Amino acid sequence: MTVKTPVSAGRRSVRLASVAAAATLAGLLSGPGSAADRSDAVAAVSYDCQLPSGPEQVSVEVRADFPESGEVGVEMSPQDVSITVELAGTDLASLLPADATTVVSSATLDVEVAQNNQAAQAQWTDFASPATSLTADEDVRLVHAGQVPSVTAGATGDVTFTAGKLTLELHVAADGQRTEADPVVLQCERGAEESGRLGAVPVVGEEPSGAPQTTKPGEPGDGSGEKNNAITVTPQDEPAEDPANPCPVDPPVGEMDTSDAPKPAPGADLxxxxxxxxxxxxxxxxxxxxxxxxxxxxxxxxxxxxxxxxxxxxxxxxxxxxxxxxxxxxxxxxxxxxxxxxxxxxxxxxxxxxxxxxxxxxxxxxxxxxxxxxxxxxxxxxxxxxxxxxxxxxxxxxxxxxxxxxxxxxxxxxxxxxxxxxxxxxxxxxxxxxxxxxxxxxxxxxxxxxxxxxxxxxxxxxxxxxxxxxxxxxxxxxGTTCIPIEPSTICPATMPVIPGSKP
Missing domain, CATH: 2.40.160 (Porin)
Incomplete structure (x- = not known):
């Protein structure tokens, strides 16, 4: 909803808010934030995951910035999406080798995208977590980040996003890198009492004339980009990875300034x-x-x-x-x-x-x-x-x-x-x-x-x-530095944990 400001008060409101506007720099120093037309949403969902000992309840948090509104026929997608999974230390001990000290995880979440009585299926796939240390009997938080497909609505009305099946792949890691061992795959179903609702985006605009191209009512889409029940799900283009170049940045240039380094005690020349x-x-x-x-x-x-x-x-x-x-x-x-x-x-x-x-x-x-x-x-x-x-x-x-x-x-x-x-x-x-x-x-x-x-x-x-x-x-x-031409270094570069995010 947009709150309109009277013309006579508009400039005064801007001037009054100038001091507060300056405070945005505090949030900007950290890097990308949420855009003005987005709303942060956090959903806590309980899942039942199949472990060797039987089904176990696992807590999952999905965070995303949803657009405040969408327009008919225009692509939209949540941004800054993360999937956080909390696993008990005892559960991990039953899944991984006894000598495992670090784990790397990837997550795939099935998401239903629905509007009015129509629905399509999207996959939030290839979400990755950085290497996470394991401590005996301590719970572990695996924070996965990735990109999600865009959605195009062919009609007006709220578009809702609902979490479905969750698949986790756990890789034993050494020195921040996953090993060659086969991953442990966990299949998780949303709890029976859970709604799984992640967020909703109201869509406005002019609907196209004529009946939309649809499949059979209620039939889910396959995420391939074909129009399905007036909702189109289009996977985002991923940049091609070049295994020979795990450092896609230009070599550094400039002069070094060592004036802040310690000075040796008086003595012989350096x-x-x-x-x-x-x-x-x-x-x-x-x-x-x-x-x-x-x-x-x-x-x-x-x-x-x-x-x-x-x-x-x-x-x-x-x-x-x-x-x-x-x-x-x-x-x-x-x-x-x-x-x-x-x-x-x-x-x-x-x-x-x-x-x-x-x-x-x-x-x-x-x-x-x-x-x-x-x-x-x-x-x-x-x-x-x-x-x-x-x-x-x-x-x-x-x-x-x-x-x-x-x-x-x-x-x-x-x-x-x-x-x-x-x-x-x-x-x-x-x-x-x-x-x-x-x-x-x-x-x-x-x-x-x-x-x-x-x-x-x-x-x-x-x-x-x-x-x-x-x-x-x-x-x-x-994190560790990757030197592509030096085989003794770890490539690609490892993602370190945020200071203070772990005890």
């Missing part, structure tokens, strides 16, 4: 060597950021929302010093990377009812990763890992209740700000080197905004007051 570097590779890094002024946290590079890959040249330079009477030993390896995040989009309700949406463009400089070991005097040993880069943010396409708030083409942070993250050696996984990854954390200061507003209206102070300032904590988890 021997610095420029190295050819390990061949270009890629890695995933996901994390959580806190926005101090808003007292909230957000996910960065969300695994459920098409996360971006870091391109990496590992070990481009080394700095070493052997232990002497003048000082202890020191070793440092410097690597360079590039992270190109997609433009993000977010929406939220201000004042409890006013929808505000905006988009942001990320401009990241080269990423420098320095790792090493300092032994100032034996047996003292200090490991270190530092990642740093500069970033700017540009805000655009701001809308308040559907009314554009013109911030101009150059509404951005007044200057780049530096992000410095340091290896966390108190938690697991510790950051050891750029090939193995691990946890890093730091605190950033977001600078003031400038260039916001047009026609003589200056909105800089509004955005600055809402977002800018120090004390914004970040913790990141980098």
């Amino acid at each position: 021997v610095v060597r420029d190295l050819p570097g390990v061949y270009p590779g890629c890695a995933y890094a996901v994390g959580v950021a806190n926005v101090r002024k808003l007292n909230g946290a957000m996910i960065i590079n969300d695994p459920a929302k098409k996360p971006a890959l870091i391109s990496v040249y590992a070990n481009k330079r080394s700095s070493t010093r052997r232990p002497t009477q003048a000082g202890g030993s020191f070793t440092q390896f410097d690597s360079i990377g590039n992270l190109k995040l997609p433009d993000a989009e977010s929406t939220f309700l201000t004042f409890g009812f006013q929808p505000v949406s905006a988009k942001v463009e990320f401009e990241n400089g080269p990423l420098t990763i320095s790792t090493g070991t300092a032994i100032p005097h034996p047996p003292v040993r200090e490991n270190f890992a530092v990642a740093s880069f500069k970033q700017s943010l540009r805000l655009y396409d701001v809308k308040v209740n559907g009314v554009a708030l013109d911030v101009g083409n150059d509404c951005r942070t007044a200057s780049p700000f530096k992000v410095v993250l340091r290896g966390d050696f108190t938690k697991d996984p510790k950051y050891t080197n750029v090939l193995q990854g691990g946890l890093m954390s730091g605190v950033v200061t977001i600078p003031a905004f400038s260039g916001c507003g047009t026609g003589g209206e200056d909105l800089d102070s509004l955005f600055t007051a809402s977002i800018s300032g120090p004390g914004n904590a970040i913790i990141m988890n980098q």
Whole structure:
């Protein structure tokens, strides 16, 4: 439903919501969010899965952003879909080998798409979960993400989405990669008392003249794209995978900046060597950021929302010093990377009812990763890992209740700000080197905004007051780095877990 604002009050409403509109940046720093015309829905469904010991009840959560409305004859589909399955540790122990320590899962969910008295079947297939560690007798949450087919309605009325059969494939994994062992397949049926309703989208518009092309009433479609009972289900085109290129990113470019790395204790000179570097590779890094002024946290590079890959040249330079009477030993390896995040989009309700949406463009400089070991005097040993880069943010396409708030083409942070993250050696996984990854954390200061507003209206102070300032904590988890030409590395790159998502 659209709430219309009187013309006389429209501009005033936009101005009143300007401060709140600035707060969208908090949700945008994390990467893609929900669009202004979508509604997040979460459905908890109980399933009966066939285990060796017999049927067991399993909890499943399906999350999706459904369009707020659709139009006759126009494709639509839920976005940011995830399927989370909770399995008891004892159940997994009965399914997997006794020595299994990590599992990788894939999920396929049958979904009925219905409108009026017509229905079609869609398959939400090839949903994948990252490698998940197993701990004896502890329950496991498997979070699967993927894309879903689009739906085209040939008539007006609500289109409903209902969960049906669920199929899980469990693969034993080693070093984040599934092994050659055959998967364990679980067939799960929705509980008898469960409705399975995931969401509904009202469809409006002009219906085509003449009777729609249909099959027999009530006959489900096969998801092939053929019109069935005036509902068409079209699988999304998946990009072709190239096994020879598991890192579809350009090699990193730019200069390294090691000014934030530790300095060795006074002593003998360092021997610095420029190295050819390990061949270009890629890695995933996901994390959580806190926005101090808003007292909230957000996910960065969300695994459920098409996360971006870091391109990496590992070990481009080394700095070493052997232990002497003048000082202890020191070793440092410097690597360079590039992270190109997609433009993000977010929406939220201000004042409890006013929808505000905006988009942001990320401009990241080269990423420098320095790792090493300092032994100032034996047996003292200090490991270190530092990642740093500069970033700017540009805000655009701001809308308040559907009314554009013109911030101009150059509404951005007044200057780049530096992000410095340091290896966390108190938690697991510790950051050891750029090939193995691990946890890093730091605190950033977001600078003031400038260039916001047009026609003589200056909105800089509004955005600055809402977002800018120090004390914004970040913790990141980098997965293993894939080097396609190096057989000893794990390819494709492994997806790490979001920090804090597991005990």
